[in-house]
Amino acid sequence: MPNRAAATRPAVERPARRARRRRGYALFALFAFPNLALIAIFAYWPIIANVYLSLTNWDFISPKPLFIGLTNYSSMLVSPSFHKVLWVSVVWVVVVVGVSLVLGVLLAALFSRRFPGTSAVTGIVFTPHVVSGAAIAVVWLFIFDPNYGLARVFFELFGAESPNWTTDADWALPALLIVSIWKGVGFVAIVYLAGIQGLPSDVLEAARLDGASSVQVFLKVVLPLLSPTTFFLVITQTLAAFQAFDIIAIMTSGGPASATTTLSWFIYEQAFLRSNVGYSAAAGTVMFVVLMLITALQFRFVEKKVHY
16 A cells, blocks of 8 residues: 555656646746837837838838838949948048047046045046036037136237137037046046956965056056956947947037047938937948947857956
């Protein structure tokens, strides 16, 4: 009898185990479905709809878009104006991300010294990141004013006249780069500062005991240990730089002569200023593919140099 009971126990437990597993799956679906539905509606469906619009010709007025296939893409790829937009976008992203990372890590190293007033200075540096980009653009428009702005004081020190920052094709892009870097460097510095404060103190102390100078400790020990932080910032800042819009819209509106027209502004301009929705959607699809490729390349190659 005992042996027979032991033999029949697994047969009784299997249905109970399957029932528990089904209840677990049902509970998972109950909690996951609302989130998955929201992601599908507000993330994936707009991408699919944008791809469809990129294959059409529409002006917001016609009853429905006219399907034209890959015409928008073919005309875009041979357009010199679009090539200029891509070049301006590349310059924008490389300069903004590169300079922000360099200045940010240097500021973080300075703030980690804890001089008197460091906390106040850290807050001041971080403040532009949380202020509206439109408000910052208005302030900098006054600073760059060649007649009344504060920037003219710097040029007067050298006996020169302040340039027309936002109306001169040679100065407009540098002006926007200065503003964008000034706005974002505080965030980079704070993230780097958190990374520096989380470094193991025994490793830094061992390097100093071995006779390494402060510069050597920073270059040979601190920077390699900050590689996860740098990897995170490269991805987030690259995505943010590609999507920059408010500063461009307020200060130059993509001009003069498309000198500051990045891919994000080009998408807006084609859709809402020229009513060329299909062309704008094609540019948006190109931007999506570019961001996906950049992110994939960063994960594929840059992460190999990250030391966790």
